[in-house]
Amino acid sequence: MRKTLWLVAILALFVISVAPQPTEAVNEDRFEPLRRFSQVLDLVEHNYVKDISRKELVDDAVKGMLEQLDPHSTFLSTDDFKEMQEATSGEFSGIGIEISMEKGRLIVISPIEDTPAYKAGLKAGDIILEINGESTQSISLMEAVSKIRGKRGTDVILTILHKDATKPDKVTITRDTIPIISAKSQELEDGILYLRLTRFNENTTREMHKALADYNKDHTLKGLILDLRNNPGGLLKQAVSVADTFIDKGLIVYIEGRDKASRMDYDAAEQATDVNVPMVTLINAGSASASEIVAGALKDHDRSLLIGERTFGKGSVQTIIPMADGSGIKLTTALYYTPSGRSIQAEGIDPDILYPFVAPADDKDDTDRFIFREKDLNRHLENNGHDTKAIAERNEKAKKMLDRDNQLRLGLQLVKGLPRIKEIK
Template identity: 65%
Template sequence: MRVSLWIFTFLLLFTLSVAPGPTMADNDDHYEALKRFSQILDIIENSYVKPLTKKELIDNSIRGMLEQLDPHSAYLSPDDFKDMQEDTAGKFSGIGIEITQEQGRILVVTPIEDTPAYKAGLLAGDLILEINGESTQGMTLKDAVDRIRGEKGTTVRLMILHKDSNKPVEIPIVRGTIPIVNVKTQSLEDGYLYLRLTKFQESSTRNLREKIAEYQQQHTLKGIVFDLRNNPGGLLGQAVSVADTFIGEGTIVYMQGQEKASRKDFYASNNENEITVPMVTLINAGSASASEIVAGALQDHNRSLLVGERSFGKGSVQTIMPMTDGSAIKLTTALYYTPNGRSIQAKGIEPDLNIPFVAPNKDDDSQMRNRFTVREKDLSGHLENGQGSAKNKKDTDAEKAKDMLQRDNQLRMALELVKSLPRLKEIK
């Protein structure tokens, strides 16, 4: 017994005596790394062909350090940070696309509905090969964004390789100030509401709930077809509150960082105005981030049937950390998980019914080139073109709904399913 105690004491003293060793080594490594960085900084500043300030070099170093981590971490200059804030507020200048970087290539996540990029025919999955004649090979995501954005009224020329095409095409797009209408609706049949959410911005939940309330003033709500196709995401808080509109209780999403203790859960608020009618939710490869959070929560809670195609798979959390000079860093700090613990990252959300979009006519413009086929003229409340119409609103709405359903096989299926859900649940 004494021998065992002595061995334990010796091991404890030995452990305590050697513990500082690795820490000192780590400090030495840090010092050597910083020393090497300072030496290279001086060499570039003194020997590079063009004059550069230390601030420029350090800013570029920070930018490179972050962009090497993953496609979504980034350094935001004061102007970039301001642009991002304008974007989430619902208005910005540009052409209206969400892009990412995959294996060194600049890839379109989705064009934002009713923007110059959308009208020019850009699609989710398109590769951007050139921007104004400059190859994107080796270009950072930040550089690509900077080159695509610009003053309203100016033109950017993009060399695009569409998915399933072997020949790139050059597409000139005139930049504009882009107000984002983030919620659109259309009555499909009496009591069945088509509800389209284009992006998760500061006003999204409020606008969504207002649109539902407006519809309920005129109709007895029987079911909702909730369209998240080509919705690139946005604010986490809005994803939670949108899901909370339809989910009565329980977890909506949780995020987990490097440490187990960093887990953070987001719950439904037991909203007394919860919408409880049957739902079918449409998703596709352009449904990303916040869209996937909502779709995953609705699926895990058995609140909605998911129809369409597997979503994009962007399940990482970016935290914006403002700096004192007006800049900020966007750092990936965690991953999102659905209520049942499924990771969204690089996997996406699988629909309950996998139904690819089928164009009604390959040569017909109404197919909208392999994207879901809702247009501005299809939606209630859009501005008319000034030519007038002798038809009353009821007839016009019925024609719009009929046209939408004819052109969109996923939407047709969703409507039939949402009408059948109460009966299907009784059979279960």
């Protein structure tokens, strides 16, 4: 204990020697909490009923400090840091779910499409009460992620309380490799393209541009429906480049931290890949973070009509800071603001037309509403060539999607009518 206090004292003297004329009282206040921490650390290390290493105690203290700040700041162990890098690169092993810690409860932000979690019926707003029989009440966000992830082919049992349910359900989900195909498309009518973004990883803009280019090879794009529903977000730069595709000039988003001088603006620039056709964007409570950046920019620039429900409301920016030992911290360093200067933190983006989703009468879970398979992907290998049968199958696919999705049906009608609506204005 004396050695620890001696080191703190030396550190205090060093800080005093380089600080610009600090008072003794100020420094006393500044280092008193460190002395208290050192005392508690020493007491626990020598008197706790179990033997715990100093490294483990300090790591846990750092975890607690960060997780008390907000739901998105957290400590990343070496394995956690590696997993986070994998999650944004396009593939990882797990069940495919985005989660957050809200008021001590583990909440589902959104399941990722075509993944085990999505197919098991997990939905935005579900509360995860247990993981493999262990309560989630006292674990950290990264610990929860670590417990849910695992080797392909293994099972994880989640106890889920669905929104508006009175009884929890136990759901067994088999882990799999989660390839993140982040941009998917489907022609709805001649010239009207449905474009769905499932999240914002390193490949999103490239995949989106490819989908648009492939469609333009054989068709003339007349209107676009951009679907951001249940997109949990991802990389800021990808959100900016996606929005830049539809906005030819002006501010897309800006971020600002505790120091007002730290403001960073992200502007649109005219480019060959710009898309200028009439546009409708679908949003809901599962549209979070990067999705809200895109939706907010499109709305503020009057570039797209927003349809659906209010978005999630995550308007904070996290910076991943690597540490020397291979671990890292994810720290909330700024808030982002729409071009009009509005922060949507804890507020969300309101649609221009509030239009809740109504599940088809024959399937209240509607788990196959957005399921895409190999045959639905652009430029997939045809089994019997490009013929009238393939065209009929695509038309039938679009019809089924429209039959089961009231928001998409409204979006189609509005995107077709937008040119005339603008004339009336």
